[in-house]
Amino acid sequence: MEITITFCLGLIFALIGVIPPGLLNMTAAKISIKEGHTRGLVFSSGVCVVVVFQTFVALTFAKYLSKHPDVVNILQRVAFVIFVLITIYFLLLAKKEAKPHKERVVKSKKSRFFQGILLSGLNLFPIPYQAYMGTTLAAAALIQLDTINIWSYVAGATMGTFIMLYVYVFFFTKINSHKIKSQKNINLIIGAITGIISIVTLINIIKDF
Secondary structure (H helix, E strand, O other), X not given: OHHHHHHHHHHHHXXXXXXXXXXXXXXXXXXXXXXXXXXXXHHHHHHHHHHHHHHHHHHHHHHHHHHOHHHHHHHHHHHHHHHHHHHXXXXXXXXXXXXXXXXXXXXXXXXXXXXXXXXXXXXXXXXHHHHHHHHHHHHOOOOOOOHHHHHHHHHHHHHHHHHHHHXXXXXXXXXXXXXXXXXXXXXXXXXXXHHHHHHHHHHHHHHHX
């Protein structure tokens, strides 16, 4: 039962993390529209391969943090500065009109798979996000950070990521509309999300004083 709960928590928080339009899910949707659902799923599979390793690293780090609360306090302050800088960066980018660019045509399914691996590897946000969630859930005694439960959470997070990418691949056919496709709107969304995280982190820091 404990393993099942851990799996479900990993799935839920991965779903939440992938819901906002971002590089990976938007790319999966575009590939699906231009080249078909199969290639979109091949790309998503490549993404999920990397998610396995990223989530494992994050939960291993969370296990260390749960045993060293003094380190958590330091990282909270570092994370606050980083998230504020990221927020400013994306909000400034949102003010600039994105220049249209011609995308390179990739025909091979294998190329799409490795493209998913590459882009997912460049996207490091899941590591701090899952480390934060793992630490929080462990502190609330909702999960145990032993080997079995860590891999159960990893499996859930991987499944949750694939499910949300699947949703983008099959149901977000309106991706061609300017409102969804616009990089400006994506930058605004990312900036808003990191801004909210910055505020929550600041509140936690103030509480510690």
